[in-house]
Amino acid sequence: MPQEHRLILKYADQPGYTPDIDCYLRHDGYEMLRKVFALHPKDLPDGKKMSPQEQVRDEVMKSGLRGRGGAGFSCGLKWSFVDRKSGKPIYLICNADESEPGTFKDRPIIHKDPHQLIEGMILSCWANDVKLAYIYIRGEFAQGAKILNRALEEAREKNFLGKSILRSGYDLDLWVHRGAGAYICGEETGLIESLEGKRAYPRIKPPYFPAVLGL
């Protein structure tokens, strides 16, 4: 029998695995966050230095990590479109609208291992100079929103979120926003409109990427 290699849901279906933070911590949860916060600037052969954030962005680019939104777009490439010099705030949004009939790629993670999603978002935010992030969850996923809000509360209590996370000097707020109950809210630009309190009308393109012009 071929064996399934589980990566994201490695622990989720193991007997006794629960979505609470203590269980996640017992399974090395939030260790990657500690690891990246401990990184030092790296010396490059040309004499320049690579910041810890640049190192993580570079690692994500090289890893070939791709989005799960349908297009399988390169995550590292998407991050490279962000203008970090404009002085404008940069936001991170997790698209958990999941309205495609019969599609359940987000719900198992949210229900079974919410801290994995949260840790991933904190890492992504830190690597991209984000101070405010949202999880836009399908309106009908009331239970998922409840699980996430509880997990976020736990993460705040342990200072994985909020002011000076783990005494790093890095601040981050992360909130759950429940969607407006329409399939189109999952389209990335419609989602942003909805998050801004408007009707989820997709934006005219170009610009093609919300990483260029977003929330």
Ligand SMILES: Cc1cc2nc3c(=O)[nH]c(=O)nc-3n(C[C@H](O)[C@H](O)[C@H](O)COP(=O)(O)O)c2cc1C
């Ligand atoms: C009508 C429509 C609905 C969509 N709904 C979702 C959705 O529910 N969840 C999702 O992740 N992407 C959805 N997408 C794709 C998003 O626009 C976008 O490509 C995706 O959020 C990028 O995610 P990634 O960074 O994981 O690749 C939808 C696209 C369209 C056109």
